[in-house]
Amino acid sequence: MACAALLFASAALAHHSFAMFNMDKPITLNGTVRQFQWTNPHCFLQLLVPGPDNGQQPDDWSIEMTSPGQLIRAGWKPGTIKPGDKLTVVIFPLRDGGKGGSYASATGPNGKIGGHQK
Amino acid sequence: MKRLTQRSLTLLCILCWISTSAAELNSRARVEAFARLPDWSGLWAQFSAGSAGDPDDPAEYKAFVAAMMGRPPYNPEWDAKNRALEARIASEPEKPYCLWGFPELMLGSPMIFQAIVTPEETTLIFSSRETRHIYTDGRAHPAKDELFATTWGDSVGHWDGAVLVVDTIASSSPADRKGDLLSDAARYTEQIRMVDKNTLEDLVTVEDPVALSHPWQLRRQYHRVLNMNRMYDQVCEASDRNPVVNGKMTIAPPKR
Numbered sequence: 299m300a301c302a303a304l305l306f307a308s309a310a311l312a313h314h315s316f317a318m319f320n321m322d323k324p325i326t327l328n329g330t331v332r333q334f335q336w337t338n339p340h341c342f343l344q345l346l347v348p349g350p351d352n353g354q355q356p357d358d359w360s361i362e363m364t365s366p367g368q369l370i371r372a373g374w375k376p377g378t379i380k381p382g383d384k385l386t387v388v389i390f391p392l393r394d395g396g397k398g399g400s401y402a403s404a405t406g407p408n409g410k411i412g413g414h415q416k
Numbered sequence: 417m418k419r420l421t422q423r424s425l426t427l428l429c430i431l432c433w434i435s436t437s438a439a440e441l442n443s444r445a446r447v448e449a450f451a452r453l454p455d456w457s458g459l460w461a462q463f464s465a466g467s468a469g470d471p472d473d474p475a476e477y478k479a480f481v482a483a484m485m486g487r488p489p490y491n492p493e494w495d496a497k498n499r500a501l502e503a504r505i506a507s508e509p510e511k512p513y514c515l516w517g518f519p520e521l522m523l524g525s526p527m528i529f530q531a532i533v534t535p536e537e538t539t540l541i542f543s544s545r546e547t548r549h550i551y552t553d554g555r556a557h558p559a560k561d562e563l564f565a566t567t568w569g570d571s572v573g574h575w576d577g578a579v580l581v582v583d584t585i586a587s588s589s590p591a592d593r594k595g596d597l598l599s600d601a602a603r604y605t606e607q608i609r610m611v612d613k614n615t616l617e618d619l620v621t622v623e624d625p626v627a628l629s630h631p632w633q634l635r636r637q638y639h640r641v642l643n644m645n646r647m648y649d650q651v652c653e654a655s656d657r658n659p660v661v662n663g664k665m666t667i668a669p670p671k672r
Binding site: 314315317318333335337338339340342344358360362365366367368370371373392393394396397398399 | 461510511512513514526528543641643644647648649650651652653654656657658661664665666667668669670
């Protein structure tokens with residue numbers, strides 16, 4: 299039997315643990331969707347976010363989501379968000395300082411995306 | 417004469433077709449056996465899905481983590497062994513994993529599953545593309561000299577009314593995990609039943625006279641997934657963007 303204490307605690311992502319993310323300090327990003335990568339084992343949202351100096355070159359944030367199947371269960375579709383969409387996205391950022399994180403929630407012009415499903 | 421031969425041949429073909437078709441049909445006994453089984457059709461999942469697709473109900477997840485963080489009732493020797501293994505795992509480079517195996521699939525996995533119940537076997541197919549075969553045709557576990565440990569163990573079961581009683585032995589940690597925390601003597605007894613039309617429940621009793629001081633019992637419930645009309649598999653090996661850098665996992669930058 300695998301390690302109950304350690305492995306079970308990382309169940310929600312199903313492919314790796316949360317250790318790389320700072321789960322205690324979510325951050326909010328306001329940006330424009332460059333790409334919505336609908337792939338296994340994780341979907342990814344590439345979000346262009348103006349850099350700190352609001353310069354010409356925005357930062358390309360890689361936001362990791364769960365698998366397509368789990369997202370479908372939560373009401374998502376491959377076309378739920380499209381390049382060019384303006385979003386406010388809450389993520390748990392990478393601990394290593396990279397421009398990436400684990401997706402927590404997103405709000406678009408029509409409100410929160412996805413919904414709670416029993 | 418020619419017409420008679422043709423008719424004979426046609427009749428022969430019809431008889432062959434009827435005979436073949438009958439051979440392909442289920443027997444009355446099998447149909448009746450199937451009719452006595454509960455209907456577990458549909459898709460099931462242990463956790464509700466939040467807007468992010470993962471469990472986001474804080475109370476539910478907190479309760480889950482609290483339950484799972486409870487240690488098995490080890491005897492002193494195996495408790496020490498377990499703590500040493502935890503320390504070793506914590507010190508090693510992280511890596512992704514693709515398989516859950518048994519008993520994690522039932523106890524702590526967010527994988528969606530489908531249950532196919534037939535008189536001979538109940539098959540649980542998980543979205544991680546793992547399968548549990550629970551044989552209910554009266555067969556026994558393999559003989560000792562034919563038995564070997566697998567990721568999902570060897571499961572045989574029987575029906576006690578509408579409760580599927582399962583006996584599983586010889587399960588080992590998946591190859592991509594890092595250690596076994598129960599001994600080869602571990603035995604799992606499950607009582608799986610439908611508590612209402614949208615809820616399945618599994619009462620799992622773990623016995624391991626070598627590693628545990630007493631049997632360990634866990635109860636899990638699975639809810640019917642109402643908004644999906646088909647299974648979507650999770651393919652672990654596809655498009656992986658989680659490299660391990662300096663022993664730590666991270667997210668690879670996007671390919672342009």
